[in-house]
Amino acid sequence: MTHRAGFVALLGPPNAGKSTLMNRLLGQKLAIVTAKPQTTRSRILGIHNTEAAQILFVDTPGLHESERTLNVALNEAVAEAIRGCDVGVVLVDRSRGWEPIHDALCENLAAEHKPFLIVTTKLDLAKDDAEVAIPEHIAPTRAPLAISARTGYGVSSFEEAVARALPESPPLYDPETLTDRPVRWLAGELVREAVFECLGQELPYEMAVDVIKYADAGADRVTIDANILVMRDSQKRIVVGRGGAMVKRIGTRARKQIEALVGCHVRLNLFVKVDPKWLKSNKRIEALGYN
Ligand SMILES: Nc1nc2c(ncn2[C@@H]2O[C@H](COP(=O)(O)OP(=O)(O)OP(=O)(O)O)[C@@H](O)[C@H]2O)c(=O)[nH]1
Numbered sequence: 001m002t003h004r005a006g007f008v009a010l011l012g013p014p015n016a017g018k019s020t021l022m023n024r025l026l027g028q029k030l031a032i033v034t035a036k037p038q039t040t041r042s043r044i045l046g047i048h049n050t051e052a053a054q055i056l057f058v059d060t061p062g063l064h065e066s067e068r069t070l071n072v073a074l075n076e077a078v079a080e081a082i083r084g085c086d087v088g089v090v091l092v093d094r095s096r097g098w099e100p101i102h103d104a105l106c107e108n109l110a111a112e113h114k115p116f117l118i119v120t121t122k123l124d125l126a127k128d129d130a131e132v133a134i135p136e137h138i139a140p141t142r143a144p145l146a147i148s149a150r151t152g153y154g155v156s157s158f159e160e161a162v163a164r165a166l167p168e169s170p171p172l173y174d175p176e177t178l179t180d181r182p183v184r185w186l187a188g189e190l191v192r193e194a195v196f197e198c199l200g201q202e203l204p205y206e207m208a209v210d211v212i213k214y215a216d217a218g219a220d221r222v223t224i225d226a227n228i229l230v231m232r233d234s235q236k237r238i239v240v241g242r243g244g245a246m247v248k249r250i251g252t253r254a255r256k257q258i259e260a261l262v263g264c265h266v267r268l269n270l271f272v273k274v275d276p277k278w279l280k281s282n283k284r285i286e287a288l289g290y291n
Pocket residue numbers: 012013014015016017018019020021032033034035036037038039040041060061062063121122123124125147148149150151
């Protein structure tokens with residue numbers, strides 16, 4: 001049997017469900033997921049091995065129109081993922097339909113001569129099974145596939161279609177590897193997700209997590225110190241909570257997720273810091289792993 005391998009860029013507007021789909025395919029939470037748009041802040045590689053293929057999923061930030069420093073960095077990550085992929089996957093949230101961002105993504109893929117599939121997702125939310133209207137000038141490699149990353153419906157057909165579109169190649173990564181991201185950074189992302197989950201709408205988008213220490217103290221314990229960076233004193237008060245109750249809740253939640261990832265006990269120390277400067281500095285944004 002011929003073996004196939006290559007990079008598959010997961011593309012779409014913010015909140016389309018890209019990270020959820022990658023996690024579902026990997027059977028592991030690698031990319032954090034929240035109900036807020038613009039959750040993913042950088043390319044994340046997720047390595048998926050089947051008998052016949054090694055699919056290298058590249059989760060990307062949602063493409064959008066905005067000129068702020070962080071957002072420009074996010075869009076650059078999308079462009080880079082397109083340039084580096086063998087196959088593109090353009091995700092359309094069925095509840096929102098086709099958007100101008102989808103045109104931009106397809107044009108970009110075509111300009112780079114990349115084959116691509118269109119996938120409509122969140123099928124479980126659909127009230128009827130009317131197909132999403134895709135503009136005529138868009139010519140994907142295959143007819144659109146309908147899936148739900150939440151229920152798993154259609155996901156194995158999607159996996160097969162993606163594998164078939166990849167070039168013949170031996171595996172490109174050690175099959176034991178799950179991602180190219182260091183555990184230290186993944187741990188920081190799980191803290192960021194816990195902050196979103198605990199604070200919901202109260203939380204500003206401009207928040208970051210900086211892991212300042214990751215110490216592997218033997219086989220069964222890891223100690224992590226991380227700063228939660230916010231823009232203003234008022235936000236710090238919200239994240240810390242009355243008598244530190246909120247940051248404690250965030251810590252407990254994140255610790256459980258990190259323990260599931262690393263498979264041992266974790267001691268997690270969180271500090272909340274007012275630091276409005278990180279958002280304005282390309283260097284800091286990169287150092288935080290968001291590019
Ligand atoms: N009902 C339903 N919800 C979904 C599905 N896929 C994703 N979601 C939800 O949609 C929201 C966004 O999902 P994400 O996976 O974070 O979306 P994303 O495209 O990675 O978003 P960004 O990283 O912000 O660009 C979350 O609340 C998910 O739980 C699905 O198939 N069905």
